[in-house]
Amino acid sequence: MKQLLILSGKGGTGKTTVAAAFIRLASARAYADCDVDAPNLHLIVNHPPILERMDFYGLSKARIDPDRCTLCGKCIRHCRFEAIADTPVYAVNPFVCEGCGVCAAVCPANAITLLPAVAGDLMQYSGGGSVFSTARLRMGSGTSGKLVTEVKRQLTTAAGDAELAIVDGSPGIGCPVIASLSGADMVLVVAEPSLSGFSDMVRILRTSAVFNVKTAVCINKHDVNAAIADEIEAFCTKNGISFAGRIPFDTQAATAINSGMTIADIDCPSGRAVKEVFRLVEGLLHIDHRGEEIDHHDAH
Numbered sequence: 001m002k003q004l005l006i007l008s009g010k011g012g013t014g015k016t017t018v019a020a021a022f023i024r025l026a027s028a029r030a031y032a033d034c035d036v037d038a039p040n041l042h043l044i045v046n047h048p049p050i051l052e053r054m055d056f057y058g059l060s061k062a063r064i065d066p067d068r069c070t071l072c073g074k075c076i077r078h079c080r081f082e083a084i085a086d087t088p089v090y091a092v093n094p095f096v097c098e099g100c101g102v103c104a105a106v107c108p109a110n111a112i113t114l115l116p117a118v119a120g121d122l123m124q125y126s127g128g129g130s131v132f133s134t135a136r137l138r139m140g141s142g143t144s145g146k147l148v149t150e151v152k153r154q155l156t157t158a159a160g161d162a163e164l165a166i167v168d169g170s171p172g173i174g175c176p177v178i179a180s181l182s183g184a185d186m187v188l189v190v191a192e193p194s195l196s197g198f199s200d201m202v203r204i205l206r207t208s209a210v211f212n213v214k215t216a217v218c219i220n221k222h223d224v225n226a227a228i229a230d231e232i233e234a235f236c237t238k239n240g241i242s243f244a245g246r247i248p249f250d251t252q253a254a255t256a257i258n259s260g261m262t263i264a265d266i267d268c269p270s271g272r273a274v275k276e277v278f279r280l281v282e283g284l285l286h287i288d289h290r291g292e293e294i295d296h297h298d299a300h
């Protein structure tokens with residue numbers, strides 16, 4: 001199974017809009033949303049109906065047994081995250097606790113236990129030979145990279161004989177993006193034509209290069225700033241990065257998405273452009289639109 005990962009380097013570039021259109025155009029049977037802080041792919045794609053939900057356990061959290069606590073204060077002095085308060089009783093703030101276990105190690109009364117804590121919801125939709133893997137991190141949980149790894153593990157386990165998996169990655173360049181890069185055969189970066197968008201694109205390209213993953217770039221809303229769009233394309237050409245095309249700003253895109261459709265579902269300028277981008281990317285991935293692998297030379 002080939003994995004296409006769609007990234008953006010920052011939020012708000014239209015990454016999920018492109019990912020949803022690609023899922024539609026590829027008739028993908030395996031796809032995932034790795035934006036575990038704010039998943040929204042499920043709102044656009046027509047995912048399979050059967051939902052399985054599981055608790056995701058992140059870092060363990062310390063808990064103080066007030067019946068054993070002798071109020072010595074040692075735990076507060078040793079907690080470098082300042083996660084323990086002594087009023088009205090000694091207690092751990094679970095949103096601050098990093099689960100390091102130092103407090104439990106120093107407590108002379110054995111009053112502190114580290115307990116697994118639910119950090120998110122892992123969800124798998126399946127049916128009709130398709131699988132959609134997604135998750136939501138709970139507020140205050142800092143284990144998004146680990147949860148992304150679980151989303152991808154769930155996807156690859158359930159994908160069966162699907163030839164192509166399309167993964168909507170997390171925005172930014174942090175831990176969840178690095179987790180989503182693992183196992184990817186190709187990254188499509190959706191860039192925004194602005195100064196910050198350009199610099200975010202360069203950062204995500206550098207991150208992808210560390211993982212030695214084949215990369216292409218497309219520009220969304222290219223006509224919002226044609227000069228920077230030209231600079232982005234020139235940068236790609238100069239650096240040997242495949243340029244997969246431009247998608248125009250299109251008010252009909254919002255109409256489609258607000259109606260629960262992808263831009264590939266309606267006849268509109270952005271929909272026509274994304275089809276061209278998709279065609280180029282599937283050539284780079286060496287697959288045809290049915291998700292079957294084709295001869296390398298046929299792609300050119």
Ligand code: SF4
Nearest residue numbers: 069070072073075107
């Ligand atoms: S170290 Fe243990 S006994 Fe001392 S205050 Fe903390 S929980 Fe209570």
Ligand code: SF4
Nearest residue numbers: 079097098100101103
């Ligand atoms: S486990 Fe670590 S972070 Fe959490 S309360 Fe204990 S010392 Fe602080």
